[in-house]
Amino acid sequence: MEMVILDKEDAVDWVYRGEGAANLVLAYTGSSPSFIGKVMRIQKSQRKGKSRVNENEVLTAHERLLWREYKELMVWPNREIVQQLYVKHVMSPLLGPQHVDAGMRVRVTKEFLLSVEKNVTCRRPACRIDSSQVDVNRDSVLIISDHSVFMNGSVKGGPCITVEIKPKCGFLPISRFIAEENAVKRTLSRFKMHQELKLHNQEISEYSEYNPLDLFSGSLDRICKAIEALYATPQNNFRVFLNGSIVFGGLGGGAGSTTVLVGEAFEDSLKDVIKADDGMCKTSFIQLVSETVYSSGVLDQLLEVQKLDAYDIEGAIHAYYNIISQPCMVCRELSKDKLSNRHTSLHSIPLEESLKIVKDYLISATVKDCSLMISFRPMVDGDVLSESSHSTVYLGSTKQVFEYKVYFIDLDLKPLKKMEDYYKLDKKIVNCYCQMAKTEHKRSVDSFHDQRELHKREKEKMLRLQGFGLTGKMMINYQPLTAIIS
Numbered sequence: 001m002e003m004v005i006l007d008k009e010d011a012v013d014w015v016y017r018g019e020g021a022a023n024l025v026l027a028y029t030g031s032s033p034s035f036i037g038k039v040m041r042i043q044k045s046q047r048k049g050k051s052r053v054n055e056n057e058v059l060t061a062h063e064r065l066l067w068r069e070y071k072e073l074m075v076w077p078n079r080e081i082v083q084q085l086y087v088k089h090v091m092s093p094l095l096g097p098q099h100v101d102a103g104m105r106v107r108v109t110k111e112f113l114l115s116v117e118k119n120v121t122c123r124r125p126a127c128r129i130d131s132s133q134v135d136v137n138r139d140s141v142l143i144i145s146d147h148s149v150f151m152n153g154s155v156k157g158g159p160c161i162t163v164e165i166k167p168k169c170g171f172l173p174i175s176r177f178i179a180e181e182n183a184v185k186r187t188l189s190r191f192k193m194h195q196e197l198k199l200h201n202q203e204i205s206e207y208s209e210y211n212p213l214d215l216f217s218g219s220l221d222r223i224c225k226a227i228e229a230l231y232a233t234p235q236n237n238f239r240v241f242l243n244g245s246i247v248f249g250g251l252g253g254g255a256g257s258t259t260v261l262v263g264e265a266f267e268d269s270l271k272d273v274i275k276a277d278d279g280m281c282k283t284s285f286i287q288l289v290s291e292t293v294y295s296s297g298v299l300d301q302l303l304e305v306q307k308l309d310a311y312d313i314e315g316a317i318h319a320y321y322n323i324i325s326q327p328c329m330v331c332r333e334l335s336k337d338k339l340s341n342r343h344t345s346l347h348s349i350p351l352e353e354s355l356k357i358v359k360d361y362l363i364s365a366t367v368k369d370c371s372l373m374i375s376f377r378p379m380v381d382g383d384v385l386s387e388s389s390h391s392t393v394y395l396g397s398t399k400q401v402f403e404y405k406v407y408f409i410d411l412d413l414k415p416l417k418k419m420e421d422y423y424k425l426d427k428k429i430v431n432c433y434c435q436m437a438k439t440e441h442k443r444s445v446d447s448f449h450d451q452r453e454l455h456k457r458e459k460e461k462m463l464r465l466q467g468f469g470l471t472g473k474m475m476i477n478y479q480p481l482t483a484i485i486s
Contacts, residue, residue: 005107007111010112012119014027014119015119016119016251017039018239019128021132022043023042024116027146037145038143040142041142042113043080045134058076059074060417062323062324066362070090072089080140081140084102084103084104084105086413087100095302095367095411099301100407101409102144103142105142105143106140106141106143108141117133125250146244147162148160148164150386150405161376163373163374164238164241164373165372167216167302168191168368169368170212170215170302171216171303173186175315177311179314182430185430191208191211197429206256223290224286233256235255240266240285247265266282267279275378291395292376292393302372309364318346323358329420331347365422366413370411371409374404374405376403377404378400378402379403386403
């Protein structure tokens with residue numbers, strides 16, 4: 001692409017596609033060959049009163065130490081460019097270059113960003129507007145391919161259906177640094193526990209039955225179960241696009257449970273792509289996604305990278321304080337009886353070992369928070385693959401063959417300072433879940449005792465009635481309250 005600087009008049013060609021915590025995503029609708037089939041990621045800034053790690057700064061001295069083996073990251077003073085190079089030189093080799101698009105940066109004017117901010121405000125969810133805005137002090141944006149469409153090959157303009165999934169953490173930690181009171185982390189998925197905290201904080205309106213352990217299980221039945229749960233309660237973890245336009249799920253915020261009306265509209269939108277009987281398009285689509293996840297094995301590599309986190313945050317946080325050469329706040333908080341030799345031993349390991357622990361943890365944090373995009377194009381006789389890196393999958397229920405491509409997106413470099421936030425959030429999640437479990441247990445015990453007390457009173461009442469000389473025949477017409485309730 002030739003040197004381009006986007007100015008105010010170019011903003012009209014970029015429309016709102018969605019957003020995450022850190023970036024807005026815009027799709028191109030204009031006619032410039034340089035941008036057809038592209039999307040733009042624009043970084044956001046937090047509004048006043050909203051705290052967030054300052055990601056505008058260049059790499060800190062400690063971060064330069066952490067990532068020094070990647071020489072390409074060291075020569076740029078601009079963190080935006082470092083972010084792109086992190087995807088290219090760190091994440092792409094780990095996940096496979098055929099599944100990662102590092103994109104390129106394009107210069108923009110402040111007027112372009114101000115105009116974008118004005119144009120997209122009406123499309124953004126209220127919760128996102130309240131917390132963040134377009135960062136108009138940037139001088140460049142990231143341009144990547146629009147992975148929700150097929151742009152190459154012999155067939156152009158044919159129907160394309162794309163699913164975007166946030167898989168989340170797909171394994172249970174086994175780190176010996178997990179405290180005994182936090183042992184629940186070894187048996188329940190992080191996603192399940194985090195749901196309780198989000199419900200408590202009213203970030204979501206209802207609980208999702210999705211379990212990442214099912215999606216990463218390698219079992220077709222369990223993968224299908226996971227996709228069905230994501231469809232039932234998408235939140236911000238499941239979206240579907242038809243020819244680049246969203247047809248299911250939320251834009252920048254989460255979506256609640258799928259209603260009958262939403263399900264019918266989605267069923268109707270699939271008819272040009274999935275050639276199933278009436279009312280069966282959604283079911284066939286879930287089968288298509290499940291079969292592709294299962295047969296492609298694409299999540300195997302993602303899981304391997306996630307498992308670079310071998311120490312859990314309860315161990316990695318100690319290595320973090322070694323790197324920044326400050327007294328360990330975690331050790332200071334732990335009482336003497338809870339501070340074990342395992343924790344103190346981490347503060348005597350070589351610096352190189354601490355750097356590896358934290359670097360691996362942050363890489364793992366990137367892929368625990370990324371998204372997976374799978375795009376499908378139905379093939380007809382004579383069709384060839386758009387690109388050699390693409391594959392095909394057969395949908396038995398409709399006897400269709402689909403070309404598909406898989407990409408990982410949102411592979412952002414996590415700031416070193418976020419280690420402290422990760423530790424605090426982990427404590428909140430576990431504490432909230434344990435408190436909920438304790439409350440539910442008490443409620444269950446209280447209910448049991450209440451029923452026993454009610455049964456006892458009913459029995460005493462029957463004995464008193466017998467004392468007044470009621471006959472057996474008369475007792476038949478008497479029904480205790482417990483019998484009526486049951």
